[in-house]
Structure formats: structure tokens, C-alpha cells
Amino acid sequence: MARESTKIVLPFPPHFSWQECLWFLDRGYNDCMHRIQGTNLWKAQVIEGQPLLLKIGEGAEGLTIAIENKKVSQHDLKAAADWVRAWLDMDRDLDPFYRLLNGSAHLSQATQHYHGLRLIGIPDLYEALCWCIIGQQIHLRFAHSVKRQFVQTFGRYLEHEGHAHYLFPEPAVVAQASPEDLYALQFSRQKADYILHISRLFATAALSKGPLDSLPGTAEKMKALLAVRGVGPWTANYVGMKTLRCMDCIPYGDAGLHQALGALPGFTAKPGKEEVDAYFSAFKGWESYLVFYLWRSLCAGPPTP
DNA sequence: CCCCAGGGCCATA
DNA sequence: TATGGCCATGGG
Numbered sequence: 171m172a173r174e175s176t177k178i179v180l181p182f183p184p185h186f187s188w189q190e191c192l193w194f195l196d197r198g199y200n201d202c203m204h205r206i207q208g209t210n211l212w213k214a215q216v217i218e219g220q221p222l223l224l225k226i227g228e229g230a231e232g233l234t235i236a237i238e239n240k241k242v243s244q245h246d247l248k249a250a251a252d253w254v255r256a257w258l259d260m261d262r263d264l265d266p267f268y269r270l271l272n273g274s275a276h277l278s279q280a281t282q283h284y285h286g287l288r289l290i291g292i293p294d295l296y297e298a299l300c301w302c303i304i305g306q307q308i309h310l311r312f313a314h315s316v317k318r319q320f321v322q323t324f325g326r327y328l329e330h331e332g333h334a335h336y337l338f339p340e341p342a343v344v345a346q347a348s349p350e351d352l353y354a355l356q357f358s359r360q361k362a363d364y365i366l367h368i369s370r371l372f373a374t375a376a377l378s379k380g381p382l383d384s385l386p387g388t389a390e391k392m393k394a395l396l397a398v399r400g401v402g403p404w405t406a407n408y409v410g411m412k413t414l415r416c417m418d419c420i421p422y423g424d425a426g427l428h429q430a431l432g433a434l435p436g437f438t439a440k441p442g443k444e445e446v447d448a449y450f451s452a453f454k455g456w457e458s459y460l461v462f463y464l465w466r467s468l469c470a471g472p473p474t475p
Numbered sequence: 476c477c478c479c480a481g482g483g484c485c486a487t488a
Numbered sequence: 489t490a491t492g493g494c495c496a497t498g499g500g
Contacts, residue, residue, distance in 0.1 A: 302481085302482090303482095303483095305480095305481060305482090306480095306481080306482040306483070307479090307480060307481090307482045307483080307495085307496090307497095308480060308481090308482095308496080308497065308498075309479090309480050309481095309497080309498055309499065310480080310481065311498080311499085312480085312497065312498055312499085313480090313481080315498095316497095356496080356497070357496090358495055358496045358497085359495070359496085360483080360484075360494085360495055360496085361495085361496090364483090364484095399483090399484080400482095400483070400484085401483085402482055402483045402484080403482085403483090404481075404482055404483080405482075405483085408481075421481075423481095423482070424481050424482095425479080425480060425481055425482095426480095426481050427481080429481095465481080477500100478499105478500090479498105479499090479500085480497100480498090480499085480500105482495105483494105483495095484493105484494090484495095485492105485493090485494090486491105486492090486493085487490100487491085487492090487493105488489105488490090488491090
């Protein structure tokens with residue numbers, strides 16, 4: 171009985187593959203924000219003010235969510251399940267997107283190869299913005315290394331079975347750091363400045379996700395994001411995709427996007443905005459998913475068996 | 476040694 | 489509005 175109260179099952183929606191999601195989360199960068207072993211994933215996350223250690227696994231009829239670090243109420247368990255559903259974008263009906271993919275000349279195979287892959291999000295706006303700033307204009311591998319240093323320097327962690335599961339740092343903690351503290355973590359001066367500024371905005375509640383969510387459309391949300399120093403078109407659209415869940419975002423100028431489109435027959439190596447728009451025009455309302463699947467297509471490897 | 480990487484700001488015209 | 493310099497570091 172006690173055991174059942176710390177576990178909840180999320181039924182699989184149609185077109186959902188935990189294997190594909192795991193593949194994305196474990197694609198070789200050793201992301202410090204979760205730990206994967208076999209088909210189980212551990213992730214520390216503050217949910218409704220409580221630091222929880224989630225264990226996500228695969229059952230016969232759905233994902234199983236367990237709380238590993240404490241006993242929680244049914245209410246909290248439901249909140250954790252809701253958080254996971256949002257993180258993995260499980261509530262979205264992918265039928266329309268797959269119909270569009272099947273009708274496309276180049277990408278119809280994607281509905282087979284990556285079937286059930288969801289647009290894994292970054293629900294926390296502060297985390298998403300920090301990650302964008304860190305990752306700007308550097309190799310993804312180096313970006314992950316810098317993120318790990320950042321998280322391990324400023325973040326708390328939950329210990330479980332000999333593993334430290336880090337929570338993303340609180341803005342108020344980072345806001346107290348000096349630029350030199352960040353230089354020591356291999357931040358450039360620009361990036362240190364951006365991060366400290368954004369941390370202060372969050373720490374003083376001058377910036378938060380709620381007000382952005384309530385703006386009527388993608389254009390308004392992009393405009394509000396672009397007003398933040400350190401946020402340009404690429405970051406605004408990336409955050410739109412991963413955090414605000416706008417479905418019509420295209421991070422123009424993205425190196426991976428250019429690489430993926432450039433590899434398709436009939437494209438120039440570095441497609442310009444017009445070329446990108448022309449290709450995306452057949453995917454109205456699903457641009458964000460198309461971007462995500464194009465990124466996926468860059469990593470040739472099939473899902474590891 | 477050179478160019479590029481999941482960019483963006485700022486000065487200049 | 490459009491372009492160019494600059495940032496900092498690792499990989500090819």
C-alpha cells in the first residue's frame with residue numbers, strides 16, 4: 171500500500187516512444203540534469219516548491235513515475251506526473267504532424283525511424299535561457315561541459331544511492347556571484363554578463379514564465395523575449411520551442427538546422443532565410459517539431475538497441 | 476593556422 | 489535596416 175502511494179502510471183499516448191525520448195536525452199553529451207541507466211531515468215526537479223527526485227521507467231501500459239527521495243501525497247504525485255507529461259510533450263496529438271511528414275519528399279522515413287519522438291522541453295524558463303546563453307556559438311560538447319561546471323558550482327543536489335542528482339541553480343544564488351566566479355567556469359565576459367543580468371531579472375521577479383505564457387501569440391512572446399539582453403532571434407525561438415511550447419518557431423541561423431537542410435537534395439549548403447521559409451511553408455503550425463526532427467536527423471545513429 | 480560551432484551586442488553608415 | 493568587429497574556447 172505504501173509503495174503504491176509513491177508511484178503513478180502515465181498511460182502511453184498514441185505515437186509515443188520512450189526509447190526515442192531516451193535516445194535524445196542520452197545522445198552522448200552526458201547531460202548533468204539527469205541520469206540514465208538502462209530504460210530508467212532519474213531527474214531531480216523542484217515541483218510546486220518541493221525538491222523531488224523522479225524515477226521514470228517504462229511499464230506495460232505507460233511510463234511509471236516514482237518519487238525516490240521522500241514520501242509524498244497523491245496531490246504531489248499527480249503534480250510530478252503533470253510535470254513529466256509537459257516535459258515530454260505527451261499530451262500533443264502528433265497525427266497531423268506525421269501526416270505532413272508522410273507527404274514530404276525527404277522526411278517520410280522520419281515517421282518510421284524516429285516514430286514516437288517527442289519535442290523534449292526545458293519547462294523552466296531560467297534554465298532554458300541560461301542554457302541558450304551558455305551554448306551560443308560554441309561546440310555542443312563544450313557547452314555541456316560548461317553547464318555541468320555551472321550547475322555543480324551553484325546548484326543543490328539530492329543524493330541517492332551514491333549519485334548526486336543536481337537541481338538547476340536558483341537565480342538568486344547565481345545573482346550573488348561575481349563575474350570572476352563565472353570566468354573561472356570558462357564563461358566569456360559577455361556570457362558572464364548575460365547570465366548575471368538574467369539571474370537578477372529572475373531573482374527580482376522582473377522576468378518569469380507566467381506573464382510570457384499569457385501573451386496571446388508567438389509573435390508577442392518573441393518580442394518580449396527579444397527585449398532581454400543576451401536574447402536574440404535564435405534564443406527567442408529556441409525558448410519558444412522548448413519552454414513556451416509555441417509550435418511555430420524556427421531558430422533562423424541555427425547551425426544544425428542549416429546542416430540538416432543543406433544535406434537534403436536540392437538545397438544549397440547554407441540555405442538562406444527564404445529557402446528555409448519555403449521548406450517550412452508546408453508545415454504551418456508544426457515548425458517547431460520539424461526543427462526538432464531535423465536536428466534528430468543529423469544524428470545518423472538508429473536508436474541504440 | 477584556419478574556420479566553424481545549436482549567437483548576440485554594439486558601432487557605424 | 490544592414491553589415492562588420494568582437495567575444496573565447498575546442499574540434500576538425
